[in-house]
Amino acid sequence: MQKLSVDRLQPGIYISLASLGWMRHPFLLNEFRISSAKQIQTLRELGLGTIDWDPARSSVQPLPEQAAEPPVPGSDDFAAAALAGMLDEKRARLEAVRERRENLARRERQFEQATIAAGDILKGFPARATEAHAGSKALVGRIVDGLIGAESMVIHLVNQKAREAGMASHALNVMVLSLLLGRAARLPAEDLRLLGVGGLLHDLGKMEIPPRILRTANRTPPEEAFYRAHIGYGIKALAAVRDIAVPVRNILACHHECWDGSGFPNALTGEKIPRLARIVAIANRYDNLCNPFDLHGAKTPAEALRQMFGTDSRLFDPALLQLFVKTLGVYPPGTFVRLSNAAVGLVVETHPDDLLRPLVMLHDPDIPRGEAMLLDLKEVELKVEGALSPAKLPMEVVEYLAPRGRLDYYVEGAG
Structure with a gap:
């Protein structure tokens, strides 16, 4: 990871907020690829001057350096209230x-x-x-x-x-x-x-x-x-x-x-x-x-x-x-997938009415597997970029998402 000024961010830059702490920012993931200007504005509202970024996992280069714009005199600052609302969400x-x-x-x-x-x-x-x-x-x-x-x-x-x-x-x-x-x-x-x-x-x-x-x-x-x-x-x-x-x-x-x-x-x-x-x-x-x-x-x-x-x-x-x-x-349960924000996950459930947006368990080394994030792609602005072969993934990622290797299929009603 390298340090980068927040002012040089643009969609496509892969960032890490691990040093900030998971509960001190409103994003679901500690590491992700920026997908919108709204996310960049949120990072500014967090008061961050620089941020960790990964050139290898970024799809674009940072913006060129530019002089910072002075604050507008007398303007109201609603950032704190907006962030509080996002954290509550x-x-x-x-x-x-x-x-x-x-x-x-x-x-x-x-x-x-x-x-x-x-x-x-x-x-x-x-x-x-x-x-x-x-x-x-x-x-x-x-x-x-x-x-x-x-x-x-x-x-x-x-x-x-x-x-x-x-x-x-x-x-x-x-x-x-x-x-x-x-x-x-x-x-x-x-x-x-x-x-x-x-x-x-x-x-x-x-x-x-x-x-x-x-x-x-x-x-x-x-x-x-x-x-x-x-x-x-x-x-x-x-x-x-x-x-x-x-x-x-x-x-x-x-x-x-x-x-x-x-x-x-x-x-x-x-x-x-x-x-x-x-x-x-x-x-x-x-x-x-x-x-x-x-x-x-x-x-x-x-x-x-x-x-x-x-x-x-x-x-x-x-x-x-x-x-x-x-x-x-399209992505059956048990499929390893890469999401549009570069995160890696495992499909847990599928939706018959929306086969392209399954429920995914996300890999995040900063979160214990027992508390792993389950992300329903029907509820967020993310999509599956493609299926991945577990043979081409790091062993720690495979063990985190599928620790015992075998697949079983279950439905409600067998209790």
Whole structure:
């Protein structure tokens, strides 16, 4: 950082107010790129003669030096009152951020509880199949009830899960993602419940497959045959459940079928694949790309969507795939982004009615992560300049924004 006279500021200069103290200025960030003359006037009203600026992160050069203009005699100074009002506005906004952060923490606790419940359900098959099936319907019912009638769909990124969370987390992710897509497709409530149960139990048969085979990226033909047998094992595990619905069984049987006929076990094509199974197939693929067994190969949400919409598009129902992309947004939760003021953040939630202005958690080393700023771009004059690859960001930035590396998706209603 270098010192610069406030009189030489113009929009595009990247400044730091860290030495002043976060609560002694009205801006939301300690460091940002100036975007308006109004911001410069506010800096003058703070009484600052010089300010720290970063040439490397500035998009313009400072104004040339010029003689300071003398004050106008007899003029009233309203700066103190204006600054006080701006600071009051900042405090009110911070209180709103605190409430939003508490809501996010509540959803994290709900997710942890739902993950435990999902794990218990999966362990109940086949010995306690009827009881486990009832538990799955109850869990799905709570989440579906949270979706029906909601004014906006909330996709929440949870960063608090351990790296080795097992099948329960994947099952819960696929269930929730399937429900998000099912609701966007305007499925009736009963179909949503069947979709949720099928999504939760879709990999039930993998309980019979050795972990070594599940984790192997390049299987031998015998290993691949053993892996594909998980579909039959899953259907067998449901055999004791008398009231299992046919659409649920079809999800287990067909979630690896592909639109172009290249899937298994029956090489079904197009609309011959049951619709609910087509939805689960999309959710399953997306979560496997974002959260593979080997996290070194994990893709960001934006990268996963690009692959599914590009090289993988032949595998999925094109209408449902387009709807899935629209549901998650241009910048899906979990996407690292750079804002128009040069700040770096992580998308936490998307707005279905404004996909370009998500809720973003901002990186600021002067603020503890537990108090990190959550900025709704619908409420401020900022925009996303573009998505960033975490591999190209400093490690401390990635660890601040996504300390555990895995992504989960959650909605209201699972408490």
